Amino acid sequence: MPAESQRLYERIAQKLANDISRGQYKIGQRLPSERELAQTFSVSRPTVREAIIALELDRLVEVRVGSGVYVTNTEPPGGKAGATDIGPFELLEARRSIEGEACALAATRIDDAQLAELNALLTEMRTENEKDVMLSEDADRRFHETIAAATQNSGMIAAVKMLWDARTRSPQSRSLSAKVRATGVKPRIDEHTAILKALRQRDPEGARAAMREHLTRVIDALLKATEVQELERARQQIAEQRKRYAASQ
Template structure:
């Protein structure tokens, strides 16, 4: 038998596989609640964000249900389906928290570059993106297009096409099933308003050409987004989450 390519698994997928095996083996019966994230993280020797990513993957695939204000429960069936086909998280999908950590590093530096290189038209474009977000929120909509335009405009202001395409790749990854499902548990119009204020702080630093301030403001935005995604399920609500 010929050897096959061995591909490294992302940590959250390894955790999800362990939990899936335990559920399939009857360790956790349908209808029972899984241990708290803190306890699972301690038993597995991993971080709580990695456990949360794994639980979200299991929810996407129909193994568990995350109930706001209660916890994570095992479902009676073993897999969700879409048009008769089993739902699977792509093997290449980045974990949401891993993505946010990468964005914190890279987009922080991009914001610092933008502060030193942004032209008047760049500032106008960034400001228009924020205004677009504000208008959507005022109508009760999730301002995704404006959010994308904001981060893209800052990357464009850095005057580096590689950085621009990197941010666009980040944004595309943000719309994978894990990130979308996680956001669905925590997003709201009030959260979007907080994110807009964080965006405004980034723009304010760029306008006065404060590179350190722009970097810090962007990193704080990512940190606060991470914190919102890390909130207890008991404080979760339904809508859409910015980043």
């Protein structure tokens, strides 16, 4: 794929894959920290995170929580890199923009039956959060798609459905969701309640703000849940301990 048509995270992943293939990073070697890579490539840390997920899916690296990212192969074991994908943070950024506007429009057109449906879905999410994250994610999708339907705009409805479909079929998003589920992250009831409250009040500005705030918090939660902790602080602590031990001898 021509470089100019690649997504930013794909270009970063390809550069790192090339460095691994050329032997700049050996098997078993730890990659530079996420912060260092972001500075090297002049990109955001979420972009680096997406690139690392792509490399992990191609089985070129292994992410060890609390330690770092380590090279496991010099070439993808399958013989070629995996299919390109919309990065999970790119997808959330798009959702924040599009669903924010859809929510504002829905606030001016939503009917009582749709409000009742959203309330029922909120109850469903609350109940399922106590049982099964996958079920609550399904209720979460239906909540957002019901808001899109309330816009009565076929373009908005199609756009929101497309973004959720992309999330469902995305290998990267599935990998990220599995990591997030392992930390116990589930749909936030209070944030969905705020969205529903603004819709009940037929408040477009409030509805837009509530939806954008919700998806911003989702981005923040995913960043926190998938944070690859750096070793620099631990190394510094070990070095200081060694100095103290040497001084005491």
